[in-house]
Structures are given as C-alpha cells and as structure tokens.
Amino acid sequence: MTIRVLLADDEPLIRAGVKAILATDPEIEVIAEAGDGCEAVELARHHRPDIALLDIRMPRLDGLGAAAELRASLPSVAVILLTTFDEDDYVDAAMAHGVDGFLLKAADPRELLLGVRAVADGAAYLSPRIARKVIARSGNPAPIAARRRVEALTDRERDVLALLGRGLSNADIGRNLFLAEATVKFHVSAILRRLEVDNRVQAAICAYEAGLTRGDSPAR
Structure with a gap:
C-alpha cells in the first residue's frame, strides 16, 4: 500500500x-x-x-x-x-x-x-x-509523576504502553504481545483515559518519563 x-x-x-x-x-x-x-x-x-x-x-x-x-x-x-x-x-x-x-x-x-x-x-x-x-524541560518531578500515573494501569496495559512508547503501531504491538489488533486498540483507549492524555504522542512521553521505553520497572 x-x-x-x-x-x-x-x-x-x-x-x-x-x-x-x-x-x-x-x-x-x-x-x-x-x-x-x-x-x-x-x-x-x-x-x-x-x-x-x-x-x-x-x-x-x-x-x-x-x-x-x-x-x-x-x-x-x-x-x-x-x-x-x-x-x-x-x-x-x-x-x-x-x-x-x-x-x-x-x-x-x-x-x-x-x-x-x-x-x-x-x-x-x-x-x-x-x-x-x-522531559528535561519538565524538571525532575516528571519521572516520579509519570510513574505514579502508570501505577493506575494493569500489567497488560503497561506492556502495551511500553511498546506504544517505542513507536510501534497497534498491529506491531499485537504481534509482540500475541494480541488481536482490536484488543490492542481497546487497551490503548483505556490507557489514554487512565493517563488522562489526549493522544498517543502524550502517552508515549509518559511512557518515556516512567522509564518504560528504557526497560525500567515502574513502581507498582
């Protein structure tokens, strides 16, 4: 295509x-x-x-x-x-x-x-x-605040957010996590709602701040 x-x-x-x-x-x-x-x-x-x-x-x-x-x-x-x-x-x-x-x-x-x-x-x-x-402009509290927001997610939602933060599409996230694309879309919608962000870019920044894209383990 x-x-x-x-x-x-x-x-x-x-x-x-x-x-x-x-x-x-x-x-x-x-x-x-x-x-x-x-x-x-x-x-x-x-x-x-x-x-x-x-x-x-x-x-x-x-x-x-x-x-x-x-x-x-x-x-x-x-x-x-x-x-x-x-x-x-x-x-x-x-x-x-x-x-x-x-x-x-x-x-x-x-x-x-x-x-x-x-x-x-x-x-x-x-x-x-x-x-x-x-992230540097947002100051030191940003990673702490992001980790607290990520705490509200389920384990599966954190997995999805980590891959979303690395720039993967819904289809690629599904392949990595062995999920149907429709299921990934459902999780992404829930993530945006729980993180109180408007779009995937803002969610990706939250994932980066929380350490998910670097393989860090956010507080749970």
Missing part, C-alpha cells in the same frame, strides 16, 4: 531534500508540495493525503495553525511536524493539537522514513532527541 504524503516547507531546498529522502522508499509517494500553511491546508483538502508533513515555521499560516485546521476539517489526515532544537516552545502547543509525530530536520534520514511509516501504521512517533528535551 502506498503512503501518500503532502509535504509543506517554505524553503525549496529543504523541501527537495525531504522529498528525495522519502523517494528512497518505494511505498512512500509525495503527492503534493506546499510552500506555506494555507497552501498546505488547501492541497490537503483537495488531495486527501494519508500524512501531512509540515514544517513548523512557515509564512501566512505556520505548521501549528495548519495542524489545527487539518485536525478540525480532515481528522483522517495524520500530521507530522518537522522541527529544530530552537523551536522547543512549539512542542507543547503542537501536542495540544493532537499531532501524530515530531521529527527533527537534522536527524538521520532513516528516522524520517521510520516516522512516516510508523504514523501511517497508526502509531505515534516522537524523535527520541525531542522526547529527551521535552
């Missing part, structure tokens, strides 16, 4: 570079390109891509604004934001819009492909380097 991607970045050179990386995967196709957020939203409405890959800083309408509009009008379109380290202040706001992934422009090209594939499979993808910076 081809993963149809809308790519939006106001810098033609960056856009060409990202497109070239995506082209190395025969199952990923860039179906439209935009130079600003308004154009990205218009093209998304016309082409209905599987994923909108948006730069955060763009003219007329930035990536955050475009993500908000897409979430409101085209909820079936997954959104991945491209960011750099000097844009950390945007991450919390983007999470509030329920984006499906964060990728760094300076990351290994393989991470771009991994992130797009993970999100296309229904998983959330958070660049590990972004996750570490988010």
